[in-house]
Amino acid sequence: MSIPLSHLKGKSLGVFGLARSGLATVKAAVSGGARVYAWDNREDARAKAAGEGVTLQEPGEWPWEELAALALAPGVPLTHPEPHPIVGMARGAGVEILCDAELLFRELEGKARFVAITGTNGKSTTTALIGHLLGEAGIAVEVGGNIGRSALDLAAPSASEPVSGSFPEQIYVLELSSYQLDLCHRLRPNVAVWLNLTPDHLDRHGDMAGYRHAKERIFAKMGGDDLAVLGIDETDMEEVAVALSERAQAPRLARVTVRERDAADIRVDEAGQMTDARNGERLNLSAFPSLRGRHNWQNAACAYAAVRELGVPVSIITEGMASFPGLEHRMQIVGRHGKVLFVDDSKATNADAAAPALATFQPVYWIVGGRPKAGGIHGLSGFFPRVAKAYLIGEAADEFSATLAARVPHVIAGELARAVRMAAEDAALDPEDEPVVLLSPAAASFDQFPDFEARGRAFVAAVNALDDASAQQAALSESAS
Incomplete structure (x- = not known):
């Protein structure tokens, strides 16, 4: 296709x-x-x-x-x-x-609507969530770009002419990296979302100024009929919002904060309560299982702003966020064994990537390790009090054990399946209502698995094996009685 x-x-x-x-x-x-x-x-x-x-x-x-x-x-x-x-x-x-996204826009300009999403973190979840919410609203939507299918692999609009003198129902939701945005020149999204900006890809952009400049291209061609959604919780992003508001023929702005920034239009408090100051609408983002944690509240609030602009009512947004399954291997809830929750965060291949999950859950029975990266897990020390016990796997086991020594109870489990069994047994004894067995390795997978996806699938298989073992035990007990 x-x-x-x-x-x-x-x-x-x-x-x-x-x-x-x-x-x-x-x-x-x-x-x-x-x-x-x-x-x-x-x-x-x-x-x-x-x-x-x-x-x-x-x-x-x-x-x-x-x-x-x-x-x-x-x-x-x-x-x-x-x-x-x-x-x-x-x-x-x-x-x-x-790039391909630019070619797609040039082909379909005036024949479809476009939503573009970028940011250092969270753009894949936000892209998938926007696509899910639009689909739940019955709108024909195609999702791709830097996530899943490439832009030119998406389906063509069902109608070649605008509907009702405006746009047809078809909407293209595109995740765009800074690399892709560097290659976009005429792209004009109807809605553009820029979540956040932290140091990344500096080897490709020279410095933070070059990286920021590449991201800013997402708004370059937008005008007053368009909506720019910005997370403003970094100083750089506050500056972007101010500069954009002062630009001639600027798009309308929806500024989002999960850190109580003063200039925000949409606020999420520390309990996950979202308030839209523009219209008084409210959402309890903490109620959605697949959108836990402050970083996901930012994703959800930005997705809300995007789809409200496209006409999706709050009732459907609420239902859609509740049914959103999340992305595979990104803080994905993959099972429950009694009161114990199992979360696959295999995509967390370094310490920074593991931080959101450790900040979200408590108490954590943490499966961590693999092929270590520079810095190891030293940067996660602030989250160690949330960890009830750690289960170390792969090549990083000895190094991570030295970091955790006298700070976090831990054991070298070696293999992932063994770590799951050990963590499940320990978590089941925890007095808290919902202890969490969390795979958030903070390391690469290549010592034991071909990629993080394979590692995540192995985690799910090990969790499912716990259910199989429980079922077999229950069957044996029943037959014995």
């Missing part, structure tokens, strides 16, 4: 990088009638594109004078640490460099 890029009919397009987004771009451009020249340094990637009607040539052999644009894979360096050689070729030939 791909959206034919009919606006490129009869034109030539260069595509560099033939992974997920690049291959979708090739298919969309060819089906739209474009001539496509493409390359990837990996032979297996070129093989996947070989049967798609594309000319596979090294970029030095491309007819640059004919190219309308270069679709560049977001992972290819545009500016730092230094531009990839193909960037110099394109600039020397005066060829525009863009």
Whole structure:
């Protein structure tokens, strides 16, 4: 499935990088009638594109004078640490460099509505939640970009003409990384969400100023008919909001805080109560099981602002947030064994990523470890009082044991399945109402698993095995009686 890029009919397009987004771009451009020249340094990637009607040539052999644009894979360096050689070729030939999300917008401008989401943290959850809420409202919605399916792998609108003189029901919800935003030039979302800004990807953007500038591109083409939703809990984000409000032809703003910032329009207090000062609407975000923790309250409040702008009533938002399953391996509730809750946070591959889960649950029976990263778990010491016991796995076990020594009761479990069994037994004896067995490894998975997804699936399998064992024990007890 791909959206034919009919606006490129009869034109030539260069595509560099033939992974997920690049291959979708090739298919969309060819089906739209474009001539496509493409390359990837990996032979297996070129093989996947070989049967798609594309000319596979090294970029030095491309007819640059004919190219309308270069679709560049977001992972290819545009500016730092230094531009990839193909960037110099394109600039020397005066060829525009863009990405698949930009091509999607150019194809469907005026034929669909767009919601764009970015931020250092939380953008995948917020993107998925917005898509879920729109779907619950009965709106035709496609979700992709930096999450799940690439932008040009999404379904085309069901109608080619605007409905009722405005937009059709089709809405595209796109998660956009800073890499992608660097390659967007005309993209104008009807609603754009920028959650937060903390140091990340500085090797690709040079410094925080470069990183912030890339993110700011999400609002660049928006005007007074559009809504910009901003989390303002970092000083940089407060500055972005002020600068945006002072801009000529600025979009309308919905400023969100979970830290009691004065300038906010939408506030979430420390108990999870959300209040929209613009209309008096309220939501109890703490009532939604898959949206626990202050960081998820920010995600939920921003998603609320986005879908209210698109006409979704509060009653459906409430029902939709209650039914939202969460994202796999991101603080995902995967089971309950008696009073013990089991949470899969396998995506937390470093200490910073593990912090939100440790801040959310208590008491925690923490399964932690894998292949350690720089700094280990020293940065999580503030959360150690919330940990009833830790179960150490993988290569990091000895290092993490030294960090936890005399501070957190712990045991070296070695293997994940053994850690689950041990943690479940200990948590069942905890006097609290809802002890939590939490897989939040704060380490890479590659010592024992091919990726964090495989680690998360192994955790779920181990939790399910507890249920199987309990069922077998119950059956034996019944037959004995």
